[in-house]
Amino acid sequence: MAIVFTHLRSFHAVAENRGFTAAADALNISQPTVTTQVKELEERYGVELIVRRGRRIELSETGAALFDVTKRIMTLHEEAEELLLSSGKLETGMLRLAAVGPFHATEMVARFLAKYPSIKVSMLLGNSDQTLQRVLDLESDVAILAHAVDDPRIASVPFSTHDVVVFVNVEHPWYGRDEVSITELAGQPLILREVGSTTRRALEQAALKANVPVRPFLEIGSREGVWKAVERGLGIGVVADFEFVAHPRLGTIRFSDAVVQTEYRLSCLLERRHSPKIEAFMKSVLTP
Missing domain, CATH: 3.40.190.10 (Periplasmic binding protein-like II)
Incomplete structure (x- = not known):
């Protein structure tokens, strides 16, 4: 049976925003619609995804596993939309960076924005382990690390x-x-x-x-x-x-x-290395 994308989107919003009302606000739809779509998803597959505890919600074991999957689905959905909207010119979207420090990172952002001024950029700072995990968890698109990564899921190139x-x-x-x-x-x-x-x-x-x-x-x-x-x-x-x-x-x-x-190395998920915005960032930073 084919899974309904809008049901997945509502589930993802609830899991990400930790509540049905917040999810409805994020999706700009009514809260009953979100509740109904999540309930239909659970009933369709005979699983419990979200445990309601009064006003709080928690993910079941299956819900947590599905949330890991929907993170990737929503990221790819955003990339597809960015690609189509920009017609390959990369004129819209958000680039999320994670970095071990601001020194090289701010230099890289300046180079990127000089070529792509309409792209929004956000940056999270942390130690190497935190920075790498943000890419693995799809919280960030590119990690600016200060060591080589021995992980088959990660693609990286040296910077300095x-x-x-x-x-x-x-x-x-x-x-x-x-x-x-x-x-x-x-x-x-x-x-x-x-x-x-x-x-x-x-x-x-x-x-x-x-x-x-x-x-x-x-x-x-x-x-x-x-x-x-x-x-x-x-x-x-x-x-x-x-x-x-x-x-x-x-x-x-x-x-x-x-x-x-x-x-110092630029790293991203191997499966996302051909993302237009990731490729554009790598090229703008690594090209003299």
Whole structure:
């Protein structure tokens, strides 16, 4: 039996907006229509998709699985509409980016909008794990990551490579040095981002290779928090060299005997790599 698209659309709206009234507002149709379409979908296949708990709704196990499918369906539906409306000229639509930091991301957005000024762009920032997951969950179209991804579902291309450097405050004994051995980090109070951070991953991989034990003295879930902690003299931080912003109380030091690097890459779902807006973004960013 053929599934009815409008029934799927109503179910998806309810799951996405966590309620029937909010779903009706999002679809610009009446709430009874949404309720009826979801009920017909459940009855047609003899399943329970949405569990009503007073004014709250929850997805059943089948409902949650179907929601994963409808995310892809609605994304492809939007892409088809954008393609047809623009006649291949990409004059409408929304590009959703996820990035590990604003530095390269804002540069990329500027390049893209210079060629496609009518496209709307949104951006979510997070660590590498969060950023990748947003693409896998179809919350974002393109991820700007700082490491290679070993996942057959993901297509990625390199953008740039940067050294990771140590930074300390003016009162630290290392301040003013040009280089430091990675072995000197052993036992030092390290101020690091949370697990999933690109710079932390790069440092830990290099330290493991050099057989140097490194453990965070303080773990902070934001770049700004790490910088403030180092500025206050609580410990030593690490950062990609291009992300370091000159500060009168902070100084950077390069590693003398270890390659500690982050590789920035543009990534998207393999199945969506030929999406017009994704291809346009990749081309505008990677073409000199």
